[in-house]
Amino acid sequence: MNPREVALACLLQLSKKDVSISSVVDEAFNRYTLNSRDRRFVNALVYGVIRWKQQLDWVLGQFVNPKFRLDSKHRAILRLGAFQLLHLDGIPPHAAIYETVQLAKKNRKTTGFINAVLRSVQRKASELVYPSLDTHPIDHIAYSMSYPKWLVKRWIQSRGLPWTLAFCEASNQIASLSLRIDINKTYRDEFCEYLKSIGLSPKVSTFVPDGIVIENNAILDKNKGTTLDKDNILKDVITRDDVYVQDESAMLVSYLLMKDAPKLVVDLCAAPGGKTTHIASMIGNTGKVIAVDITKKKLTLLRENCSRLGVKNVDTLTIDATSADLSFIKSADAVLIDAPCSGFGTLRRHPDARWNKTSNQLLVLNDLQYKLLESAARHIKPGGIIVYSTCTVEQSENQGIVSRFLKNFPMFLVENAEDCLPEIPKNAITPEGFLQIFPHEHGIDGAFAARLRRI
Incomplete structure (x- = not known):
């Protein structure tokens, strides 16, 4: 299969299953023989189409009769073609159109339709005018920058229009x-x-x-x-x-935890092991990390990472931290809760995250995040530290969870993250003392962390 055929197969799989881009692309690379250049091209096509999906559909919609029903395959083919025309400067338009049309070559009528639409995109896309930013800011950002309308509306209401524009633009860039x-x-x-x-x-x-x-x-x-x-x-x-x-924002969380040089750390949501192995390396052979996760498969990956890195001071435990007996935490100096989250801080690396969440799913995540924090808090010893972290910019998953927790657990105090991270930019610390990273302000993945001490 050529790169465009492989990319099409990946996009069709992504349209049918709730799976990550990386897992689908990796599976394709294992199945099909491609050289390095072709693999890079497949990456470009798959990640690019997913990232710009809403924009591509809006542009294509200007040239396709709304009464014409596209099946998933032909919609994916049109998106592939439009993406190459709009975003890949290194490919001649005639080549992009011809090679894309070949993906539907079994149906002459369909190939003619796809060819006509893509040639219209080539000729007229630069003349299209998106909805006005002044009068229709949600539609403007959703279509021109390719984001779900509900998320754009949510961010404008909670953060304001300038923040939303800057964040959306930065989150469409490719992370180093x-x-x-x-x-x-x-x-x-x-x-x-x-x-x-x-x-x-x-x-x-x-x-x-x-x-x-x-x-x-x-x-x-x-x-x-x-x-x-x-x-x-x-x-x-x-x-x-x-x-x-590992992104720099993820590395910061370990430093936030390690200020008092704890000897025993519990990582409650540990897989695949990025923060676990970082903390274990910082503790050294005189300390230990207990890595907890809910699935054996994920902990197998964590153990593989520990083995590759030569980390030997990590024990693993497969339990549901929201309901299991966590009394073993009583002997720990610190607990890390790197909570499952929406991942909206990592859209540069995971563009599919914007399409894979709903507002109702955020509410479910909020319940899980609070339960994890509550479960750890009931067992941590006086003087012990809990670091709660996410890789999202959603206030309901970050400040909202910690504020609710502090109201219900007044025996915990916030310790200012700046005291643990002396080199951190001033604008990465909130007035409450939390760590809050934004890609458009700091150039790294978005993240949040709070350091809480039981008194």
């Missing part, structure tokens, strides 16, 4: 590749020199002392994920025993 280096094994500056010697362009993180960022200057185009031209070289880098792929 962030690496966490085990500084117990490797000096960061020396590792950067090594990366330069093999042709990569690293820079040290300004947020954390063990972070390295590789910019996207080697990426095929602006619309795909963090896959570099030097695929094989990069694979060798990220599979080393002193490297873990």
Whole structure:
């Protein structure tokens, strides 16, 4: 199969199943033989179509009779073609149209229709005018930036129009590749020199002392994920025993937890192990992390990551932390609750997250998040620390959960995140002392964290 055929197969699978882009693309790469260049192109097409789906449908809707019913395959083909025409500058329009039309070549009538629509997009898309930002801001952002209307409305109401515009624009950019280096094994500056010697362009993180960022200057185009031209070289880098792929905002959470050098930490939502292995490395052999998750499969992945990184001070436990006996927490110095969340802070890396959640699902998440925090609070010892964190920007999942918790558990106090993160920008700390990262303000994934001490 050629790259466009593989991309179409991925998009059709995503339209039928509630699965992540990364899992579908990885499965396709295991099934079909593609060289590095073709894999990058598949990534560009699949991630790009999902990211810009609403915009693509709006543009296509200007040239397709609304009475004409498209099945999922032909809608996906049209989206693929429109995406190439609107967002991939390196592909000649005639080639994009011809190759896309070939995806429907079994039906002559359909190929003629797809060809006509895509040629109209090529000729006239630049003349289209989106709904006015002044009079119809929700529609303008939803169609021009490709976001669900309910989310745009929610953000405008809670954050304001300027914030929503800036956040949506930043969240459509492609995130750089962030690496966490085990500084117990490797000096960061020396590792950067090594990366330069093999042709990569690293820079040290300004947020954390063990972070390295590789910019996207080697990426095929602006619309795909963090896959570099030097695929094989990069694979060798990220599979080393002193490297873990992790965004800088996620690394910050571990530092927020580690201020008092705890010796026993419980990670209640641990898989796949990014924060678990980070904390375990920081604690060292004199301490221990108990990694808890609800499924054995996820903990298997965590143990594999521990094995690759040489982390030996982690024990795992498969339980439902909202209902199981958590009395073992009484001996812990600190508990991390990296709660399941909407993931809206990571839209640069996971563009499908914007389409996979509803307002009702956020309410379900809110209940789960509070139950996790409540369960840990009932067992943590006096003086113990709970860090509650998410990778979302939703206030109901962040400040809302912590505020509700503090009302019901007055024996807990907020400790200012700035005291634990001295290098953090001032605008990353809320008036309450919480850590709040926004991609449009800080250039990294959105995240939230609160450090709570039982008195």
